[in-house]
Amino acid sequence: MEPSAIGQALLAVGDQWTLLILQRAFLKHTRRFADWRAELGVSESVLAGRLREMVAGGLLRPAPYRSGRTRTEYWLTEKAIDLWPLLVSIWSWERAWVTRPHPLPDLVHLGCGRSGDVELGCSSCGKAPVAARDTTMTRAMNTTFAHVSAPRLHRRTVRDVSTDALSYLPATMEILGDRWSTVVLAAAFMRMRRFSEFEAKLKAPPSVLSDRLRRFTELDVFYQNGLEYRLTTKGQAFFGVYSVLVDWAQRWYAGAPDTRITINHTICQRELVPYLRCTLCLEPMSRSAIRFDLHAP
Structure with a gap:
């Protein structure tokens, strides 16, 4: 399938x-390859592999440049640039819910010139903020996360972020940077509650599923109520990240019609078309109207 x-x-x-x-x-x-190596401390083989995958997946465009000899730069494609709401939503969630050794850089909205936060809105009606409780979700009969492990799953890596103010913390990466974790959380937003439901729909190996449910409970993303696993307030707050990911996915990937996920905004009774707005001036954000203050103390 x-x-x-x-x-x-x-x-x-x-x-x-x-x-x-x-x-x-x-x-x-x-x-450039060397700059990512210096920034992230990633091994050459891992970085080379990810760059190849991102080029093949249409997220990066290689371009030659000369520096003594011809080398390759990697430029963001339109598809990757369209991910900016996802990265901003991740920043907003981690800033609110994750204790860090270093504060994240401030987000400056150039429209009003102030540093603040973002909130999710519905473009269908213009209302904001929108939370998970303001929506319902329907999934087509064959909506599935099958083949999420194909062609492979990357091994989870724990990074030392004690001196890196930009890196996501290990607890955050357990949600964002591991595919099984992300699909388990997505399934929870689709109202799955019991181990048997997760296992049947996700086709996850039982040992993997048990590990992710246990870790989400330890991270206060889920709480257990009898045989059910439910989202905590912290987990519910991840809805902004999830909704923009679904929106991006369904605009850029041609899934079969019978696998579509529809998030409905209960206030306007229409499909949620997410956008981000500034919490201070309440105006919609655009990629060209934001910057991160990387030099703030």
Whole structure:
């Protein structure tokens, strides 16, 4: 069975090194192999593998440049640039819910000139903020995350982030940078509650599923109520990340019609088309109207 659009998206970006490569490309305009190596401390073989995958997946465009000899730069494609709401939503969630040794850089909205936060809105009606409780979700009969492990799952890596103010923390990467973790959380937003439901729909190995449910409970993303696993307030707050990921996936990947996920905004009774707005001036954000203050104390 062909995976859904969200399943294909998770194969493309559900990996911590991929997310960090994208983050540095957005924040620091990193384009060269040696610069990513220096920024991330990633091994040459891992970095080379991720760059190949990102080129094949249409997220990076290689371009030659000369520096003594011809080398390759990697530029963000339109498909990758369209991920900016996802990366900003990740920043917002981690800033609110994760204790860090270093504060994240401030987000400056150039429209009002102030540093603040973002909130999710619905483009269908213009209302904001929108939370998970303001939505319902329907999934087509064959919506599945099957093949999320194909062609392979990357080994989870724990990075030393004690001196890196930009890196996502290990607890965050357990949600964002591991594909099985991400699909388990996505399934929870689709109202799956019991181990048997997760196992049947996700086709996850029981040992993997048990590990992810246990870790999500330890991280206060899930709480257990009898035989059910339910989202905590912290887990519910991840809805902003999830909704923009679904929106991006279904615009860029051609999943079969019977695998579509529809998030409905209960206030306007229409499909949620997510956008981000500034919490201070309440105006919509655009990629060209934001910057991160990387030099703030």
